Amino acid sequence: GNSVTQMEGPVTLSEEAFLTINCTYTATGYPSLFWYVQYPGEGLQLLLKATKADDKGSNKGFEATYRKETTSFHLEKGSVQVSDSAVYFCALFSGAGSYQLTFGKGTKLSVIP
Amino acid sequence: EPEVTQTPSHQVTQMGQEVILRCVPISNHLYFYWYRQILGQKVEFLVSFYNNEISEKSEIFDDQFSVERPDGSNFTLKIRSTKLEDSAMYFCASMWQLNTEAFFGQGTRLTVV
Numbered sequence: 001g002n003s004v005t006q007m008e009g010p011v012t013l014s015e016e017a018f019l020t021i022n023c024t025y026t027a028t029g030y031p032s033l034f035w036y037v038q039y040p041g042e043g044l045q046l047l048l049k050a051t052k053a054d055d056k057g058s059n060k061g062f063e064a065t066y067r068k069e070t071t072s073f074h075l076e077k078g079s080v081q082v083s084d085s086a087v088y089f090c091a092l093f094s095g096a097g098s099y100q101l102t103f104g105k106g107t108k109l110s111v112i113p
Numbered sequence: 114e115p116e117v118t119q120t121p122s123h124q125v126t127q128m129g130q131e132v133i134l135r136c137v138p139i140s141n142h143l144y145f146y147w148y149r150q151i152l153g154q155k156v157e158f159l160v161s162f163y164n165n166e167i168s169e170k171s172e173i174f175d176d177q178f179s180v181e182r183p184d185g186s187n188f189t190l191k192i193r194s195t196k197l198e199d200s201a202m203y204f205c206a207s208m209w210q211l212n213t214e215a216f217f218g219q220g221t222r223l224t225v226v
Binding site for chain 2: 032036041042043044045046049051089091093095098099100101102103104105106
């Protein structure tokens, strides 16, 4: 079946530090990959997506590249801000007869001034 | 900006009681979902709903669970006889078409005592 594995949190960084949150997946077919973000007290919001191998999704300074050879979709940001403090979820949509998004456990990021 | 709304934000119920969680998806969306997240664990798929019927459900979604879209705007999740292990954050989501952005509500925190 489909699954997503994210690095364990929580992650605490100082403002302007470099961020990487690792995500790997197993899936049938050719999945689309997503990063969702959940700010405190809010629902999940799409941060970025990539629908095929070697695609790079980007938004708000965050980037992730769909790597089919390593089945990975790591999230990166060059310089984090306090406002980036949130929980980040990696997810996949495999199609192939499935209607659902499959999520990782989420990684809590705290950015301190 | 259109959004998915969920009510209530927090519900406390006694074990064995029935609960109904309510959601208003985005009006032109076609696919509707319930997910849940037990504290500290991954976001788990419960059920998807399309064309007025369940299109996919997980093994969590047993006979105690049901969904309904009674009036073309609301989308409800009913748990007939709640158990302690049903305590979780329940998220509703909607999608215009498959493999596009899923929009999530802010969640209902269900506490079974």
